[in-house]
Amino acid sequence: MPVSAVAADRSVCAPLPVLGRDVLVPLVTGGEVDYAALDYAASAPALQRVWDDVAAYAPYYGSVHRGAGYLSQLSTDLFENARGTVADFLGCRADDQVVFTRSTTDSLNLLAAALPRGTRVFVFETEHHASLLPWEHRADLAVTYLNAPRTPRQAVDTLDKALAAREPYGPALVCVTGASNVTGELWPVRELAAAAHAHGARLVLDAAQLAPHHPVDIADLDVDWVAFSGHKLYAPFGAGVLAGRADWLQQAEPYLAGGGASRKVARRTDGGVDVEWHTTAARHEAGSPNVIGAYAIASACRALTEAGFAGLVAREQELIAAVRAGLAEVPEVRVLSLFGEDAPRVGVLSFVVEGWNSSHFAAALSAEYGIGVRDGLFCAHPLVRTLLGGAPQDPGECGAPEAAPGERSLNAIRVSFGAGTPDEHVARFVRAVKELVTNGARWNYRTEEGRCVPAPSRA
Numbered sequence: 079m080p081v082s083a084v085a086a087d088r089s090v091c092a093p094l095p096v097l098g099r100d101v102l103v104p105l106v107t108g109g110e111v112d113y114a115a116l117d118y119a120a121s122a123p124a125l126q127r128v129w130d131d132v133a134a135y136a137p138y139y140g141s142v143h144r145g146a147g148y149l150s151q152l153s154t155d156l157f158e159n160a161r162g163t164v165a166d167f168l169g170c171r172a173d174d175q176v177v178f179t180r181s182t183t184d185s186l187n188l189l190a191a192a193l194p195r196g197t198r199v200f201v202f203e204t205e206h207h208a209s210l211l212p213w214e215h216r217a218d219l220a221v222t223y224l225n226a227p228r229t230p231r232q233a234v235d236t237l238d239k240a241l242a243a244r245e246p247y248g249p250a251l252v253c254v255t256g257a258s259n260v261t262g263e264l265w266p267v268r269e270l271a272a273a274a275h276a277h278g279a280r281l282v283l284d285a286a287q288l289a290p291h292h293p294v295d296i297a298d299l300d301v302d303w304v305a306f307s308g309h310k311l312y313a314p315f316g317a318g319v320l321a322g323r324a325d326w327l328q329q330a331e332p333y334l335a336g337g338g339a340s341r342k343v344a345r346r347t348d349g350g351v352d353v354e355w356h357t358t359a360a361r362h363e364a365g366s367p368n369v370i371g372a373y374a375i376a377s378a379c380r381a382l383t384e385a386g387f388a389g390l391v392a393r394e395q396e397l398i399a400a401v402r403a404g405l406a407e408v409p410e411v412r413v414l415s416l417f418g419e420d421a422p423r424v425g426v427l428s429f430v431v432e433g434w435n436s437s438h439f440a441a442a443l444s445a446e447y448g449i450g451v452r453d454g455l456f457c458a459h460p461l462v463r464t465l466l467g468g469a470p471q472d473p474g475e476c477g478a479p480e481a482a483p484g485e486r487s488l489n490a491i492r493v494s495f496g497a498g499t500p501d502e503h504v505a506r507f508v509r510a511v512k513e514l515v516t517n518g519a520r521w522n523y524r525t526e527e528g529r530c531v532p533a534p535s536r537a
């Protein structure tokens with residue numbers, strides 16, 4: 079469903095309660111202010127509901143899949159039920175499997191390890207490194223890197239041509255992000271999946287930035303796998319998900335060898351060991367599973383579903399509009415975009431400020447306004463290089479502007495928000511950008527171990 083369609087039919091949600099909403103942080107200029115967490119794209123704060131669910135379960139915590147005791151059985155049920163909740167959240171097909179991993183990175187590495195020998199992989203150079211790099215780990219995979227498209231249509235055409243040019247091939251996989259962690263722009267996932275399938279390839283959706291902001295429906299989008307991380311979905315307890323087609327996963331060697339993944343192990347007469355591996359999701363979950371992480375993800379899935387994505391999306395679109403309108407009033411600010419102004423997006427925006435070192439700017443937002451954003455290349459170096467127009471380099475000392483007026487910046491600033499963000503945080507951010515650009519920083523800063531820090535650190 080396009081974002082506009084989701085937003086149209088329901089009213090705007092109130093912010094969902096998240097942990098940390100009352101945390102005060104010191105300002106270098108004196109006093110304290112409540113922390114404006116505007117780095118959701120890195121890790122979102124825990125939903126209060128997730129925290130409450132985990133706290134309520136914690137006394138009942140027990141070993142999963144192993145114990146005969148009551149709490150072990152309860153924990154095993156919760157863990158297995160969490161798969162069902164995630165499957166519902168993602169609109170999985172009946173025969174899809176939900177594997178609990180550590181994160182999106184882990185999920186994509188698992189899938190890379192499970193690909194049939196010689197699989198051809200197609201991936202845009204614009205991907206987060208978690209989607210770009212796992213395929214390099216296997217020498218037998220043939221990876222094709224696709225150039226950055228400048229429109230969603232061009233993305234589909236580029237993929238279509240690349241797939242056609244290399245036919246015939248055996249197994250093939252396309253890996254694509256749902257929403258960019260740099261620009262927040264939505265990718266044409268449904269159309270890319272259709273192009274992949276038309277050429278007999280499969281598609282894995284990196285939903286690390288999409289799932290927290292927008293409904294993801296595997297069956298409706300007709301993608302083969304989806305990967306996401308709990309800590310970006312308001313459930314920061316160390317778990318992630320890989321969900322989708324069972325066949326390649328079950329034909330592959332287990333991701334990790336060990337207990338939990340093995341059904342039967344016996345010594346052979348020749349002295350070796352015979353192993354019968356599970357053919358369920360457990361095949362790739364060797365070792366004691368992260369039951370609290372899985373339970374927390376399931377809790378977040380329920381909370382977001384109950385809050386309703388239509389209202390959440392509508393609210394987020396209002397916040398995006400406020401940030402964009404505010405930044406548009408500052409001529410020194412350039413918002414980075416691959417697909418252009420009108421591209422549908424989630425609440426993730428990166429920008430550069432003419433004459434400012436991005437690290438310096440981000441440090442001033444933190445130290446003088448209590449606003450947490452991120453600066454750098456956001457683990458998507460080729461994309462940020464394309465958007466900035468050159469090779470990423472050492473950004474240099476933060477005290478000095480990295481780029482004189484008219485010169486290109488070496489890294490960027492990213493602001494990101496979501497279901498727990500109050501209007502005031504976004505308003506404070508816009509005001510802070512305007513004040514910093516107009517008046518300059520009120521404090522001195524220096525570079526310490528590669529980070530820009532206030533000097534001195536307190537008033």
Ligand SMILES: Cc1ncc(COP(=O)(O)O)c(C=O)c1O
Nearest residue numbers: 181182183206208259286287307
């Ligand atoms: C689009 C995208 N994919 C993958 C990842 C990796 O997620 P994780 O660090 O949770 O493995 C990120 C993290 O920022 C991301 O933004």
